[in-house]
Amino acid sequence: MAFRVRRGVGFPAMSARLLALGLTLLGLSPVVVSEPTSAPEGPVYTSDGLQLPANYREWIYLSSGFDMSYRPGRQMDHHDFDNVFVNPAAYREFSRTGRWPDKTQFVLEVRTAEGKGSINTSGNFQGAGIMELEMHVKDEARFPGKWAFFSFGDRSVGTLLPTSAECYACHAAHAAVDTTFVQFYPTLLPIARSHGTLSPTYKAENPRG
């Protein structure tokens, strides 16, 4: 697998920091499979960060992007996908209320995009290489702004990003619901709309909702 870096995708503006970290492909093993009720769903902190949930691929899938960028003029020498997962309890609560409960956890997984392979002749499918993992966690008692971002290098423990990191300001300014990019999660946006939980800034930027 080649060394690759990303520019301006996923949770926006984290990429400068990630570039600085010089991330390589993580090369993680297939996730551990657990029975549905065996793992605690709340965030698990360590002395130096946040534990990557071993079973996040069994969480609720929200959506994927392809080569997304929040900055104009992204130049790429490759393609990538980003997949977003949320813990099931938070998903169920959001589905009922249009709001994220305390202890909500998102995982953003960025994967390599493959082109020709097997019988695929055009377009892209997701490859084995994980290029980035990031988390966005709501923990009202722990974080002054209620939410925090964590970046995982090649480790299973994520590093807390300081509130001066661009991602906080960008999510606060542009996210559709409670600092989360519900506008990119097609099954959730109508739920937020129906519950009236779209943020004022999002509604101002997107008059059609």
Add this chain to the structure above:
Amino acid sequence: MAFRVRRGVGFPAMSARLLALGLTLLGLSPVVVSEPTSAPEGPVYTSDGLQLPANYREWIYLSSGFDMSYRPGRQMDHHDFDNVFVNPAAYREFSRTGRWPDKTQFVLEVRTAEGKGSINTSGNFQGAGIMELEMHVKDEARFPGKWAFFSFGDRSVGTLLPTSAECYACHAAHAAVDTTFVQFYPTLLPIARSHGTLSPTYKAENPRG
């Protein structure tokens, strides 16, 4: 939403039939949210087909493709994503054994791809429009070949495709595991490899595994 049709993606070669059906965007409502244990996982048949599982978006996500085609020369006037989900019990069994148990159900969901929108400046994210839904179901007692494909038009009941449909022959010839395209599911391919369940035809076509 515009009328759109697809050519040669997802479960391969079903698209000719789907074109013939003249599928429009389905415009389904957000899926019903259920508690984790409340819905039966096995296929539910009706008098004329297969019931779409209301909570399939809560199943295990396997992967997404972008503009994929199994046929050379696909000409597109739009972009699309396809998302693949499998029922949790089947996923857990596959994770343990590299094999799909009886009653395995896959859902292929094809979504519109949006470009510019909100703060996204390039690349694509998934839109609200569902362009196709297809299912691939293993039911050893019911189907002579153990597996069957179902196509959903704008209905919540899928129509059984006859075994003369191209998809059956193509999956039998090219799929990595038991007529399923595990080669496009990055977390599952290493599991199949480690359990030695890759099909002989796949191994012949892909000597590097």
